[in-house]
Every structure is written in structure tokens, then in C-alpha cells.
Amino acid sequence: MTLHAHLVVERPGFRLDIDLDVPSGEVLALLGPNGAGKSTALRALAGLTGLSGGRFTLDGDPLHTLAAERRPIGMVFQDYLLFPHLSALDNVAFGPRCHGVSKREARRTAASWLERVGLAAYAAAKPRQLSGGQAQRVALARALAVRPRLLLLDEPLAALDAHTRLDIRSRLRRHLDEFDGATVLVTHDPLDAMVLADRLVVIENGAIVQHGTPAEVARRPRTDYVARLVGLNLYRGTASGHQVKVEGILFTVAEQLDGPAFVAFSPQAVALYRTRPNGTPRNLWQAGIEGVERHGDNVRIHLQGPITASADVTTAAVAELDLTPGRQVWASVKATETHAYPA
Template identity: 80%
Template sequence: MTLSAHLVVTRSHFHLDIELEVAAGQVVALLGPNGAGKTTALRALAGLTALSGGRISLDGEALHTMAAERRPIGVVFQDYLLFPHLSALDNVAFGPRCRGASRTEARRGAAAWLERVGLAGHATMRPRQLSGGQAQRVALARALAVQPRLLLMDEPLAALDAHTRLEIRSQLRRHLADFGGATVLVTHDPLDAMVLADRLVVIENGAVVQHGTPAEVARRPRTDYVARLVGLNLYRGTAAGQQVSVGEVLFSVAEHLEGPAFVAFPPSAVALYRTRPDGSPRNLWQATIEGVERHGDSVRIHLAGPIAAAADITPAAVADLDLTPGQRIWASVKATETHVYPF
């Protein structure tokens, strides 16, 4: 492992206690709601927030005893924090100069980094003359110019508009693939995490609640926050064979399981009916419509009742069913559309 850390930070109303392992060449994304502790963890790794306990080891070397300026890390902040009075070239050269490189050597290296991020023609420009995407790439070049063994990125795409974000996300993925050190990325955007990261670590209330590859986390969410993040309805219940009890609702499922279990299914799997369907459809419950909103090309119906759920249906179906908030409705989901796994 390149990075092995146990981060403990205690404040008056908050306690962070997480462990991180990041291999060389790997990108790990820290995900979590606001106030979960993501940025606190990143600042602790950078030496900008003091540890209350734990340790930080990089390639077997203790970092937590080092001053922030001596740690072999590069940082890309959310607002980039480029020096407004310096050109793009001198912003990138700043780190190597601080570490003892001559002015000529630092500027030569900075020029090479600007070329690598596609900004060779912008070397003389100051930050106010750069677009958001260009400023992000200068900030990345500045972080990498010091040849760090650990790269820390705090919401690196948050300041960009949607169109620029798409382009820069793709470029950033390529740059991170070429970086041989460990990378820790903080983001609240699931798409950024899924595209950029090799592994996800989900933090809630200062603790790790789930970790794994993006595919593993998306397929088997373990908290309501993660379920919302990946767009699934998630419930905790008790399994007995191919049935799972969730409160008053008994789900028939495809998998066989015993004991505490999660049941998950996408909103697109939920079918809605004005009246109780004929026959004996499984996984059927009555609900009240709490809200109706556009969701991409579909319409999301928020349901309350014995279980809360989201259902995605077409605008034509909304009109045909004449759905309105407060209305009673029947909902169902096929057993083959559910996914069940141990609690």
C-alpha cells in the first residue's frame, strides 16, 4: 500500500474516525453528504487539520509527524486557489521553487506540465483571464509539478458548468491514469466518483459506512444515502427463503436468503395502478402520492405509505392515470426486478 491512514479528528460537535488504504496508481473517492467529514479527512491528510489520534503512513514513512509543507503531496482545492498576480506558468512553477529548484528549472518544468494539460499557449495568462476549465487544469498541473507521491483533490469539478464539467472530467481521468502515486478525491457527485475512482469510500457522520468498487457500491447500497446516490429504492427487512418482510409489505424475490436482508430495486421497476390489479400480483401495496416531478425524460412519483418509494413513469402514463399529489394509488414491483443481499 502507498497510503495507509487512520484518521481521528475530534471537535466539540463532530468526531471523525476512518481508515483509508490507497495503492500506488489508485484513485479512491470519498463520498458522503454535507458534514460527513470528507473535507476534514482530506485536510488531515494534507496536514492542514491536526489529528486527535491515529496515523498517516505513505510508502512506510510517517506523515502525521511532518509539517504540512514537508509532506510529499499535491493538493487541488475546490476553488483552485491560484495566485491572482502570477501567470499560469509561474503558478505551476511556484511549488518546485519552494522546494529548492532554480527559477529556470522550475519554469522549464512548469512549461512541460502546461503542455501536458493542453495549456502551452496560455502560459502568460493570469487566472482572471482563464476559463473555469483552464483554471482547473492549471491547478492540477501545479499540484503535479512538485512530483507528489500523494495527490489530494477536493471537489475539483464543482466550480465548472455542466458542459465544461463533462469535458474536464474526461481529461482528468486520463491525467489520473498517468499518475503513479496514490490519489484521494473528495466529491459529492456520484458521476464524478463513478468515472474517476477505482474505489469508493462512503462516509456518514464521521465513519465509513460502505466501501468497494463503484460497481459493488452501486449494486449493493447499504445506507439510504448511498441508495439515493445510485438511484435505488432500498429497504431493510427479514428474509425467509424467497420472501422478505419489510414492515407491512411482503416481497417475493428471485434470490434465496435467510435472516436480516436488504431489498433494492430501481424506480423504473415500480408499476402504478389507479385500482387494485386483477388477480393476485405479488409485491403489491397501496400508497399515497406525495409529489410529482420531472426526472430526465421520465416523471418521478414519490410515494408514501407502508413503505416510501420512488417510481419513474412516462409523462403519457401520468396523464393516462391522472396522477395528482394526495391521491391513493396501487404500486407493485416484479420479483425479478428486485435485488436482495445480506444486511
């Protein structure tokens, strides 16, 4: 089972135009900022938003010509949309019933799905009696109970608190591993995407800006949005040999390449000095401190200068070097801690 999709959705002032290929058993995450068009893409796949152009097939069968209710899909919505007047069991049985299964049979199927998501004890509960995590699992069971060939998940973890999220994320991962069809997941959380997806497609302004495995995307971000998501400083410059020139600063890098190139490094790799350090003449620039904020156990310093950069330092270093906004410092990065790749 493979999804081949070319989706075009046009609205005043917005155009979504993307190609997606998802083999069966694979989870593809659509990642992107708000308004990038990822939910629109998912709704188009579900048949809830009409296509302005393009087409898509599942195992060669065209899907875009079918009405939403005829498509072999299962969808989990961001706020689950469990029918408030039906019990958890009847919510899950709703899909099988619509596919012509008898009431008894549908309920039996639903009961087994509730059991698989660990909620057999909540069969009679109404949605308002369920916690966020439980509602999410019922929604997943409801989507899977119709035996879809394409599973669509719209921000499936966004409505959960941090603690529940951890648990539900790993449960969802297990269910996705067992699911043999194609899965498209929409999220704006890089961690969800990294944990749940086999491949990422990053969408900005209705177009794909990067795609690849989570590891590839995390290691080689190609836009500022992706770099921020994965927590890297990213610059575009011109390479020649082991050097990349970015805004007048010469970065010495481990890789050898020529032409337009990206340089990426982690905020932790940036070292700050009050005065120009001796012995490390490379990868050095002078910057002004624009902001200081807590970041986990460390402190993140936002640097302004020829390039904007983030640097993570310890609390002790902040006191020692008196790193306050407005102060001028020297910043440097070791060549071994940078990563350069063709743009």
C-alpha cells in the same frame, strides 16, 4: 506506494474516525453528504488540519508527523486557489521552486506540465483571465508538478458548469490514469466518483458507512444516502428464502437468503395502478401520491404508504392514470427487478 491511514479529528459536536488504504495507482473517492467530514479527512492528510488521533504512512514512512510543506503531496482545491498575482506558468513553477529547483528549471518543468494539460498557450495568463475549466487544469498541473506521491483532490469538478464538467472529468480521468501515486478524491457527486474512482468510501457523520468498487456500491447501497445517490429505492427487512419482509410487505426476490437483508430496486421498476391489479399478487402495496416532479424524460412519483418509494412513469401514464398528489394507487415491482443482499 501505499497509503495506510487511520484518521481521527475531533471537534466540538463532531468526530471523524476513518481508516483508508490506497495502493499506488489507485484512485479512492470519499463520497458523502455535506458536513460528513470528507474535506476534513483530506485536510488532515494534507497537514492543514491537525489529527486528534490516529496515524498514517505512505510506503511505510509516517506522514502525520511532518508539517504540511514537508509532505510529498499535491492538492487541488475546490476553487483551485491559483495565486492571483502569478501567471499560470509561475503558479505551476511555484512548487518546484519551493523544492529547491532553480528558477529556469522550475519554469521548464512548469511549461511541460502546462503542455500536458493542453494549456501551453496560456502560460503568461493571470488566473483571472482563465475560464473555470482552464483554471482547474492549471491547478492540476500545479499539484502534479511537485511530483507528489499522494494526490489530494477536493471537489475538483464542483465549481464547473455542466458542459465544462464533462470535458474536464474525462481529462482528469486520463491524468489520474497516468499518475502512479495514490490519489484521494473528495466529492459529493456520485457520477464524478463513478467515473474517476477505482474505489469508493462513503462517509456519513464522520464514519465510513460503505466501501467498495463503484459498481458494488451502486448495485448494493447500504444507507439511504447512498441509495438516493445511485437512484435506487432501498429497504431493510428480514429475509427467509426468496422472501423479504419489509414493513409488513412481503417482497419476493430472485436471491435466496436469510436474516437481516436489504432490498433495492430502481424507480423505473415500479408499476402503478389505479385499482388492484389481478394476477400480480406479490410485491404489491397500496400507496398515496405525495409528490409529482419531472425527472429527465419521465415523471417521478413520490409514494407514501407502509414504505416510501419513488416510481418513474411516462408523461402519458400520468395523464392516463390521473396521478395527482393525494390520490391512492397500487404499486408493484417484479421479483426479477429487485435485488436483495444481506444487511
